[in-house]
Amino acid sequence: MITTTKSAELFEKAKTYFPGGVNSPVRAFRSVGGNPLFIDKGKGSHIWDADGNEYIDYCCSWGPLILGHANDTVLNAVDKTMRNGTSFGAPTRLENELADLILSNNKFIEKLRFVSSGTEAVMSAIRLARGFTKRNKILKFEGCYHGHVDSLLVKAGSGLVTFGNSSSAGVPESFVNETITVPLHNKTAVEEAFKKYKNEIACIIIEPVPANNGLLLQGKEFLEFLREQCTANNTLLIFDEVISGFRLSFCGAAGLFNIKPDIITYGKIIGGGFPVGAYGASKEIMSCVSPEGNVYQAGTLSGNPVAMSAGIAQLTQCLEKDFYKNLEDKTNYLVEGITRINPFKLFKIFKLGSIFWIAFTEKESITSAEDIDANSMAYFKVLYHSLLESGIYLGPSGYEVGFLSNAHTKDDLDKTISAFETGLKKLS
Numbered sequence: 001m002i003t004t005t006k007s008a009e010l011f012e013k014a015k016t017y018f019p020g021g022v023n024s025p026v027r028a029f030r031s032v033g034g035n036p037l038f039i040d041k042g043k044g045s046h047i048w049d050a051d052g053n054e055y056i057d058y059c060c061s062w063g064p065l066i067l068g069h070a071n072d073t074v075l076n077a078v079d080k081t082m083r084n085g086t087s088f089g090a091p092t093r094l095e096n097e098l099a100d101l102i103l104s105n106n107k108f109i110e111k112l113r114f115v116s117s118g119t120e121a122v123m124s125a126i127r128l129a130r131g132f133t134k135r136n137k138i139l140k141f142e143g144c145y146h147g148h149v150d151s152l153l154v155k156a157g158s159g160l161v162t163f164g165n166s167s168s169a170g171v172p173e174s175f176v177n178e179t180i181t182v183p184l185h186n187k188t189a190v191e192e193a194f195k196k197y198k199n200e201i202a203c204i205i206i207e208p209v210p211a212n213n214g215l216l217l218q219g220k221e222f223l224e225f226l227r228e229q230c231t232a233n234n235t236l237l238i239f240d241e242v243i244s245g246f247r248l249s250f251c252g253a254a255g256l257f258n259i260k261p262d263i264i265t266y267g268k269i270i271g272g273g274f275p276v277g278a279y280g281a282s283k284e285i286m287s288c289v290s291p292e293g294n295v296y297q298a299g300t301l302s303g304n305p306v307a308m309s310a311g312i313a314q315l316t317q318c319l320e321k322d323f324y325k326n327l328e329d330k331t332n333y334l335v336e337g338i339t340r341i342n343p344f345k346l347f348k349i350f351k352l353g354s355i356f357w358i359a360f361t362e363k364e365s366i367t368s369a370e371d372i373d374a375n376s377m378a379y380f381k382v383l384y385h386s387l388l389e390s391g392i393y394l395g396p397s398g399y400e401v402g403f404l405s406n407a408h409t410k411d412d413l414d415k416t417i418s419a420f421e422t423g424l425k426k427l428s
């Protein structure tokens with residue numbers, strides 16, 4: 001048994017400071033049980049907890065750390081920048097540099113705006129879509145997470161096309177009255193929504209590769225369908241690429257599938273481990289944003305120089321030849337290795353690029369939230385704690401996906417495969 005007494009002590013103390021002892025709910029380990037591990041340090045693909053236990057990390061801060069922890073180039077850039085001051089509230093050349101790096105390698109957007117989180121990027125993108133189209137309603141998919149934006153904290157009603165009900169206390173029903181919720185991978189539902197609310201829908205927002213409620217692969221055809229529907233109805237298509245941006249390809253899912261949304265949101269990887277988000281679109285759409293246009297959006301720490309330099313250092317490495325191919329090869333090696341030692345298919349692994357998801361299911365594919373069996377999470381819990389014992393750290397919930405970084409080595413992957421083998425024995 002690994003000892004985690006120091007983490008447990010820290011957690012007790014943390015509970016006196018923060019609701020549930022954490023500053024973001026899923027960190028609390030509620031869905032797998034037990035106490036969260038407090039992390040002291042990370043290097044490459046490994047992290048060490050407060051008791052000194054070492055783990056191979058597949059959470060990678062929930063996605064941002066595509067180069068692994070404490071990447072030397074990122075650290076050097078951050079160090080150099082911050083010695084000249086950490087924030088000015090005035091423009092810096094670093095904002096231009098990161099924007100140029102992104103825009104000159106991305107044919108889907110022409111201008112962007114930096115913000116400080118994924119939530120903020122999405123919130124601003126929704127406002128922009130409404131401002132540009134002069135329409136109020138927005139359409140989202142059940143099972144997609146877009147940050148804690150009021151109008152998107154919505155759970156589906158009982159019908160195919162419903163106005164959502166607020167899924168969080170503190171969000172008035174009147175705030176979500178303009179949010180239409182439909183199931184993923186369901187063309188009829190989208191068509192019905194457009195029929196019912198003709199000329200009223202400002203935008204459709206989707207995670208093109210939904211990865212916050214399992215990995216609900218939609219496929220290119222469904223996304224193309226959304227593109228066509230949006231164009232036909234003068235509705236903007238927003239790809240929320242906060243996870244998939246710079247992860248599935250440098251241009252995210254838009255690049256992978258070669259589909260042009262009207263607005264794209266970024267977060268996570270874009271900041272090299274610092275709080276950065278962005279939203280981008282055509283020059284025409286972006287011209288609606290203040291001070292050029294009348295859609296207001298601002299931020300004291302937006303385009304923060306330290307965060308910009310981390311983003312530049314990280315994304316420059318992502319642009320190296322074969323970066324994404326190598327990452328995918330590693331992921332395939334891991335997934336194939338685990339599949340090999342799992343002959344009775346107790347669980348399946350769904351994957352795309354360097355994102356993977358373990359699902360205890362008999363289904364060949366899972367494309368919508370309602371296909372996930374909540375009871376299967378009991379198995380994940382057993383596997384999760386067995387993996388921790390073997391030195392493997394995943395995000396603490398069966399609804400969360402895993403991420404590889406380019407710092408993961410073949411040795412890490414082999415150790416992970418044998419840890420799964422041990423875990424499987426505990427399950428059967």
Ligand SMILES: *Cc1c(COP(=O)(O)O)cnc(C)c1O
Nearest residue numbers: 117118119145146147242243267
């Ligand atoms: C993480 C995430 C967000 C929210 O980003 P934060 O930086 O946590 O605010 C929004 N959309 C998607 C798709 C995400 O994965």
